[in-house]
Every structure is written in C-alpha cells, then in structure tokens.
Amino acid sequence: MHFVWPPHMNLFPHDHRMWAVIGVYGGREDNIFYKRRADGQGLDTVNGKTMEGKDVAVLGRDIIHKVANPLMTYTPAIHVYGGDFFKPGRSEWADDASPEQPLGPDSITNTFVEANANAAKLLAEQG
Numbered sequence: 126m127h128f129v130w131p132p133h134m135n136l137f138p139h140d141h142r143m144w145a146v147i148g149v150y151g152g153r154e155d156n157i158f159y160k161r162r163a164d165g166q167g168l169d170t171v172n173g174k175t176m177e178g179k180d181v182a183v184l185g186r187d188i189i190h191k192v193a194n195p196l197m198t199y200t201p202a203i204h205v206y207g208g209d210f211f212k213p214g215r216s217e218w219a220d221d222a223s224p225e226q227p228l229g230p231d232s233i234t235n236t237f238v239e240a241n242a243n244a245a246k247l248l249a250e251q252g
C-alpha cells in the first residue's frame with residue numbers, strides 16, 4: 126500500500142495482527158509503540174522510532190503503534206502487510222488511556238480525510 130501522511134497528521138493507536146514492512150522515502154514518520162496494560166485498561170508505551178527518507182522498519186504481528194507526521198510536508202511510504210489489511214478483527218484506541226475497541230471499518234480512512242483537509246488549511250495559511 127502507498128501511504129502519504131499529510132502534514133501534522135496523527136493516527137490513533139492501532140494494531141495490525143500481521144507482520145508489516147514499512148519503507149519511508151521522504152518526510153518523517155514518528156512512531157510510538159505500545160503494549161496492552163496488564164489491567165486491560167489502555168496502553169503502556171514501550172518505545173518509539175522516528176523514520177525519515179530511506180528508512181525501513183519491520184513490524185512484528187503483535188505490534189501496537191500510533192503514527193504522526195510532525196512536519197509541514199507530506200511523508201510518503203510504502204507499506205507491505207502480511208495479510209489482509211482491511212479484514213475485520215483489528216483494534217484501535219482513541220488514545221493510550223482509552224479502552225481497546227474494534228477498529229472501525231472507516232476509522233483510518235476518515236482520519237486521512239480529516240488530516241488532508243486540515244493539511245490543506247495549514248498549507249494555505251502558510252502561503
């Protein structure tokens with residue numbers, strides 16, 4: 126899949142339930158990786174990884190992460206997934222203190238749509 130992260134986009138924590146290989150070829154992608162809290166309420170931060178042009182990351186099937194583009198430029202990346210990215214059964218969290226819930230069928234798409242609209246506004250303001 127070809128993802129292009131709009132300026133200042135923030136994608137909520139989510140899991141994949143399959144391996145993934147991410148290759149960024151411009152801009153910057155900041156990842157925060159999590160694990161489920163032992164009490165089942167929310168997420169604990171494990172670590173983070175900043176990816177910039179020509180960086181590649183291999184993500185295991187159990188990862189939970191959130192992704193942000195902190196720049197005022199677009200961040201393009203190629204994502205290869207070891208399964209059906211759109212198959213139901215994955216999870217999302219509104220933030221790291223929120224309960225786990227089923228990933229909505231349009232949650233990620235809607236976040237991209239909102240982020241693209243926000244980016245267009247930011248870039249217009251910037252001139």
Ligand SMILES: [Fe+2]
Binds near residue numbers: 139140141190
């Ligand atoms: Fe992801």
